[in-house]
Amino acid sequence: MVDVLVVGAGPVGLAAALFAKRLGLSHLVLERGTVAETLYRFPRDLVFFSEGRNLEIGGHPLVSQGPKPTRKEALLYYQRVAEREGLRVRTYTEAVRLEGQEGGFRVLARGLRGEEVFQARYLVVATGYFGRPNRLGVPGEELPHVLHRYEEAAAFFGRKVAVVGGSNSAVEAALDLFRAGAQVSLVHRGARVRPSVKYWLLPDFENRVKEGAIQAVMEAVVEAITEEGLWLKRPWGREFLPADFVLVQIGYRAEDGLLREAGVAYEGERPRLSPEWETSIPGLFAIGSCAFGPDTRSVFIENGRAHAEAALKAIARRLGVRVG
Numbered sequence: 001m002v003d004v005l006v007v008g009a010g011p012v013g014l015a016a017a018l019f020a021k022r023l024g025l026s027h028l029v030l031e032r033g034t035v036a037e038t039l040y041r042f043p044r045d046l047v048f049f050s051e052g053r054n055l056e057i058g059g060h061p062l063v064s065q066g067p068k069p070t071r072k073e074a075l076l077y078y079q080r081v082a083e084r085e086g087l088r089v090r091t092y093t094e095a096v097r098l099e100g101q102e103g104g105f106r107v108l109a110r111g112l113r114g115e116e117v118f119q120a121r122y123l124v125v126a127t128g129y130f131g132r133p134n135r136l137g138v139p140g141e142e143l144p145h146v147l148h149r150y151e152e153a154a155a156f157f158g159r160k161v162a163v164v165g166g167s168n169s170a171v172e173a174a175l176d177l178f179r180a181g182a183q184v185s186l187v188h189r190g191a192r193v194r195p196s197v198k199y200w201l202l203p204d205f206e207n208r209v210k211e212g213a214i215q216a217v218m219e220a221v222v223e224a225i226t227e228e229g230l231w232l233k234r235p236w237g238r239e240f241l242p243a244d245f246v247l248v249q250i251g252y253r254a255e256d257g258l259l260r261e262a263g264v265a266y267e268g269e270r271p272r273l274s275p276e277w278e279t280s281i282p283g284l285f286a287i288g289s290c291a292f293g294p295d296t297r298s299v300f301i302e303n304g305r306a307h308a309e310a311a312l313k314a315i316a317r318r319l320g321v322r323v324g
Contacts, residue, residue, distance in 0.1 A: 002026040004315060005107055005120035007095045007258065010038040011057060011078055012288035012304035013126035017087045018058040019312035023321055028118060029087060030109055032094035036078040038130045039071055044152045045176060046071040049168070049198055054302045057081060098123060098262040102283025122283045122315045125259060126308070129252040129289040129296050136164065136248060140225030146246045153180030161185070162230055162241055164222060165249035166193040171205045173249055178214050185215040185241060187232065192218060196297075217241060253294040259286055269293030276314035277307050285311040 004020045006013045009031035020027040034040055048055065052062035052069045060081050064073045082089055093111035100106045107118045133148040135141060150169070153176045163174045166188035174186045186193070186205075193205065193216075208214040220232040220239070229242040256271070265272045265280035270293045277285050287307035289299050299307075313323045 001104075001119040001121065002028045003120070003319060004028075004122050004124060004312070005030065005105070005118055006124045006126060007098075007107070008126035008128060008288075008290075009035045009082070009089050009091070010126060010128050010288070011036065011055065011301045012128070012308055013124070014078055014082055014087065014089075015057040015305045016124050016126060016287060016308035016312055017089070018081075018085060019309055020315075021085065021087065022058075023312060023316040023323065025312070025316060025319065025321065027088060028120070029089040030093045030095050030107065030118065031089055031091050034079075034091050035082050035089055036075050038128050039075040039078065041130055041149065042071045043150050043169075043173065043176070044071060046172070048074060050300070050302060057305060058085060060084070095258060098125075098258055098284065101281070105283065121319070122285070124285045124287060124308075124311055124315075125290055126286075126288045126304075127255040127258065127290045129254050129292075132255045133248070133252050134250045134294070136222050136225075136250070138222055138224050141248070143225060143227065145227070145244065146225055146248065148248050150247055150249065153177045153182060156180065156182040156245060159183065159244040160229075160242055161245045161247060162187055162217075162243035163247045163249060164188075164230075165251075166190050167249070167251065168197055168201065169251075170247075170249035171197050171201050173247055174214055175201065175204060175208065177247075178208060184213075185217050185243070187217045187220050187222065187230065187241065189221050190218065251294075252289075252296050254290045254292055254296070256286075256290050256293070259284075259290065270295070275310070277311045278314065285315070287311050 003025040004027045006016045006029040009029045017029050047068045056062045062077045093109050095109045097108040105120050150173045160183045162185045164187045174184050178184045209216045224231040232239045288304035
């Protein structure tokens, strides 16, 4: 039995494991993929909005070639931190059920060699959101040419791609696809893309629209998707937009299935939490994006690290560890 079991080896989960180690608590991290799986699944050429210092954990400097770290730089950083700190991480081991109570939790998991059971005095869930994209909820969304995850543009050369969304991920994908030779349309329900789009992307996107390189289809609500394209509802009526591929980039919501199935109390779409990020089940904590439901714009690696610190200090106090 360990003192703290962390579910999720993303940046926030790794921060929790680091705090546990430095407080003298035994720990184990379960991760369904590789270390920093969330970053591994990001678009391959992604550049972070935050500076490296705001993504650091454990005092380890994140050095990047440019002013903002790339996905590859951040991915390597978190994996190296886990290695150098000797964090106990079980990769490709997915937690599927949480049971028990404070002081005696059981975590049922499924790994490469079948099912396993792990025991811990306290649980910290840091499952993030990137594996649960929002859906349009329209007919045809499950067709094979409709994608909810974007990796890179090369596969779409010479093809008509409709990108649905108006935030960072949609704008960044549209620009990337255009530069890789795709014929790009960006479909958004608003009159313009969100003003919060990364400051170096917004003028680039607007200029590509002005020159006709990217088609901006605004005030358009997707009603249905067919093999040939999308049916859109616009202020003046229905309209059909031809597309070979449809890339849906309308955000994400918390991966909170473990919390809900464990019986955690919710207030609306978010779990009820204490100031230390403890759920209604004593000893079970939820940190980072998994605690925010659909509101993924309110939590980042930056403040997720603070969640981890508060939760681990609370746990340490209960275990009789003096916390400064």
